[in-house]
Amino acid sequence: MNHQKSPQKQTSNLYFKATLMTEQPPFLCLDPSDNIVVARRFAREGDLFHSHEAQIAASERIDMGHKMAIQEIAQGEAIRKFGQPIGFATKPIQPGQWVHTHNVGLGELGHSYEFCTAINEVPKPNAERTFQGYRRADGRAATRNYLGIISTVNCSATSSKYIANAFDESILADYPNIDGVVALSHQGGCAYEYGGTDHRLLARTLAGFAEHANIAAYLIVGLGCETAQASFLAEEHNLVQLNVSSEVAKKPLIMNIQDQGGVAKTVRRGVEALKELLPDANNVQRVPIPVSEIILGTECGGSDGNSGVTANPALGITSDLLVGHGGTSILAEVPEIYGGEHLLTRRAITKDVADKLLERIKWWEDYAKLFGAKIDNNPSVGNKKGGLTTIFEKSLGAIAKGGSSPLRAVYEFAEKVQEKGFVVMDTPGYDPPSVTGMIAGGANMVVFTTGRGSCFGCKPVPTIKVATNTPMYNRMIDDMDINAGTILDGDATVESVGETIFEKIISVASGEQTKSEAQNIGDEEFCPWTPGPIF
Structure with a gap:
């Protein structure tokens, strides 16, 4: 550039x-x-x-x-x-x-970068707000209460799903405080360097879900001969069952299919092991928790020409409200910051933070060139049909999700988010891995804006979907939670819709089901990112 x-x-x-x-x-x-x-x-x-x-x-x-x-x-x-x-x-x-x-x-924008010149603190609220969440033993705040099955490799994905499917309503009816059992299966886990960058990135992602506040207990299921060994995962990240009270059960449950004697035996023993954890996992009650403990992942997918006019700037208002309450808001999809990053460097609290963002931008430029591609390939067919012409236009609209708060940190994919306030996480623009990275980093709520109509959910964290326009909202009303198209219709302002999203976050964090949860969407959207070659 x-x-x-x-x-x-x-x-x-x-x-x-x-x-x-x-x-x-x-x-x-x-x-x-x-x-x-x-x-x-x-x-x-x-x-x-x-x-x-x-x-x-x-x-x-x-x-x-x-x-x-x-x-x-x-x-x-x-x-x-x-x-x-x-x-x-x-x-x-x-x-x-x-x-x-x-x-x-596209052409050349020729940006000149300024650093730390537009740092504007957002107003603090007059009164503290709370939501009804689960307070974990280690002090973290959860918005849902799931059991998870962590698949180390695609070869154990089917076994993981079989175990999860065994926990139907007839079993879970006796455990009303458990939202479900989710199989976190994926397509990778092998054919790369043991201990290399991709291996460690996958391990960090899997550990982020295993230790997520919304996961009450988990089982790790591997094949046995894969690169992504379960033992490596457990040892590299010092995994324990954080939310299990029994000291005996705190050690991670690991089952390798080859050691267990095949798929059927693994499934049977996996079901038995998780059943023993159900009473412990169910032993929780929702309690008032400050809104400052919400970690919000923001995502836009199936964007259109109105995304940067209605839903995204409204979510930016929400982001600022949350930051004002002491919470955390994550802006991801760095390829969809490309071309607008100069606006964020001005909001960075230090030059080091700005430089880290620019380093990630440069990484994506080099990554695209490595495959003979251009970042401008990012706008999809649907994006262009919806009115988005270039990646610069898409990025300017996408950045609006981040409001106007100071940029306090830049994280790599699935890195644990520890800073309060507005932060950036380096993820791809593709929605499933992007949201996966933010949840692995600790996001306990997700808001997803869409113009074309993305039907997205990602267990174990609820996803609120916001439509950019009224025709799509009406057409897909079973999937959309909020209509930001009322801004175009003249029935609302960006500020009022932003406040509506903020209130919806509090309601959903307190247990209200989203449209995707009502349809049980979210079992297939777990998608760890592997940027390197597969051998």
């Missing part, structure tokens, strides 16, 4: 404040310096945008979330949205024309 000097402006319109209106015009201008506007609904040819200087008519159909030029834009000139460049015109564009991949390219 070219790091030459560029305009120093940082606009607050990344966290766009909508105003209530009785009749909504078809287009929305996000910043006075923008040369495009966003269609807040399907706009027909001839629909008008009224500015102070002129009246611009759409010269063609502009779909919801897509962009229309409101100025003459020369070839090579920057396209501006949120007051920031998101790409460059590949041909001359006239006012009223649709602005998208057919006439916009």
Whole structure:
């Protein structure tokens, strides 16, 4: 990336404040310096945008979330949205024309980085808020109460699932405080260097789930001959059964299929072992816990052109509210920070924190080149159909989830999050591994924004899904928890939706089911990240 000097402006319109209106015009201008506007609904040819200087008519159909030029834009000139460049015109564009991949390219932004120049502490609340959670013996706060089966390798995935499936309602009915038994199975665990980077990364992820506050007790299931040995996992991370009261049972339960004599015997003995832990795991009650102990993972998936206008900035308000209460908010998906990282370096509390973020950005640039790819490949087919044109545009919208709080730390994938406040975790942009990394790091709540309609859950942590637009929310109402499309409709502001999400977090952390939980979604979304080669 070219790091030459560029305009120093940082606009607050990344966290766009909508105003209530009785009749909504078809287009929305996000910043006075923008040369495009966003269609807040399907706009027909001839629909008008009224500015102070002129009246611009759409010269063609502009779909919801897509962009229309409101100025003459020369070839090579920057396209501006949120007051920031998101790409460059590949041909001359006239006012009223649709602005998208057919006439916009990535180009070079030429950012100049500032460090620690925009550190604004968020207000503290007048009164402490609490949620009804589980207080673990070691003092941590849980929002759910699961038993987990940690599969070390794909070869033990089926056995792990068989064990979990044995715990149906007929068994768990006698243990009302247990939310379920989840098999944390995956596709990896072998064919890389023993003790190498990928092996240690997987072990850190598995240990993060085993020791998660939402896991009351766990069983580790391996094959026996894999690289990701269960013994390595237990010893490397000093694993114990943190939430089991019996001293005898505190030692991790490990079963290797080859040692047990096959799949059937492993499943039978695994079921018997976990049954013995049920009374202990059930012996919990929800108690008031300060909101400061919520660790929130924020994610956006199936994004559209309105993600950075409605749901993401609303979640940014939520993030600031949580940080103000002393809690922790995680912004992940570093490939979807790319192009907007200059806004975060200004919020870093030290240059070391900013440098760590830039180091991760550089790592992703090099990682993409290693495979002959470009980070701009990140926007998916659905993203582009929803109006997102470049990774820069997507990143500026994604960063809005992080609100305006100071950036206090940057963590690597699945690293344990210990800092309070707003932090970044290095994860891929792909939703399952990204959320997996944040949960492994300790997230006990997840909020997931979506414009196209992602149906996501990830046990053992509840996921609240926020729709960016009303048509999708109505179409997928069984999967969406909150409709941020009311901002476009003129029925709510970004601030009010952000407050709604904050209140929903407290309710769900206290035991209210999310839409994904009601449908029992979340058994297949555990997805450890393995960036290196598989041999």
